[in-house]
Amino acid sequence: MNKDEKIVKLKLDVIFKRVFGNEKNEKIIAAFISDLLEIPRKSIKKIYINNVELTPEYLEQKFSRLDLKMDVDGRIINIELQVNKESFFKERTLFYWSKLYSEELLAGDEYTELKQTICINIINFNLFECEDYHSNFKILESERKELLTDKFAIHFFELKKVGKYRKNKRMEDWLNLINAETEGDLMAIQQSTTIPEVQDTIVMLRHLSADQQVRQEAYYRERLLHDEASALGSARREGEAKGRAEGRAEGRAEGEEKKEAEIIIRMYKKGKSPEQISDDLEISIERVITVINNNAE
Numbered sequence: 001m002n003k004d005e006k007i008v009k010l011k012l013d014v015i016f017k018r019v020f021g022n023e024k025n026e027k028i029i030a031a032f033i034s035d036l037l038e039i040p041r042k043s044i045k046k047i048y049i050n051n052v053e054l055t056p057e058y059l060e061q062k063f064s065r066l067d068l069k070m071d072v073d074g075r076i077i078n079i080e081l082q083v084n085k086e087s088f089f090k091e092r093t094l095f096y097w098s099k100l101y102s103e104e105l106l107a108g109d110e111y112t113e114l115k116q117t118i119c120i121n122i123i124n125f126n127l128f129e130c131e132d133y134h135s136n137f138k139i140l141e142s143e144r145k146e147l148l149t150d151k152f153a154i155h156f157f158e159l160k161k162v163g164k165y166r167k168n169k170r171m172e173d174w175l176n177l178i179n180a181e182t183e184g185d186l187m188a189i190q191q192s193t194t195i196p197e198v199q200d201t202i203v204m205l206r207h208l209s210a211d212q213q214v215r216q217e218a219y220y221r222e223r224l225l226h227d228e229a230s231a232l233g234s235a236r237r238e239g240e241a242k243g244r245a246e247g248r249a250e251g252r253a254e255g256e257e258k259k260e261a262e263i264i265i266r267m268y269k270k271g272k273s274p275e276q277i278s279d280d281l282e283i284s285i286e287r288v289i290t291v292i293n294n295n296a297e
Contacts, residue, residue: 003184031197085125133161
């Protein structure tokens, strides 16, 4: 095998969904969730995935967000893969968690029926100012650090930080696999991992990479996502340029107003009336009076 040969990326939403959105791969999914959330593998008995279909319309959608909602032994677990950077991502994730948490409670149910709800965010951009690739948020009392409830958990895995320092080998094997882009990357992971399900996923990725139709789908989706990233980058740059231009215009306007006010005060101190100043400078009498009042000693 050529180690430089490109593979279909697990980071790409259509490939991620083929692997982790297929109930036939329940053993792989269970191991993935167990290692990312650091919960015992034996505690995961049954996984039900709510949105498993890859429709032709999905391939046409020009966005980089993928949601997989699962019921894992009575826990609601949502896995989100986000490739391109998105503004207000933290707020949107919190809103989405609250929706998942509350929509499970049917009319007449007691609050004790609410399920533990966990959001897993796998993101291809840096969100926090830290070196750690894994951030786990809970609700704690600010001084005592007492846990309010175990029903809230939001995890972030920042792919660009993986490899900077070692923390959890099993977690990193999965994240490195998501980051893999070449056959050489797969070979390196295959040689170092002790996780059977990671080995199985590598075999699956090789099969998918050899499928011409899958490669075409992956190419098509990646091109759309590049278009999205380019459009977002262009819009951001235009907004920044507009902001700078507006800032310069605002600065010029403020400078002109300040200069005008200095002239008004100078003329007023020389004995000219507000009416005369208004006529000489061809500005409103209201503006002249306002400047004089604001600068009255």
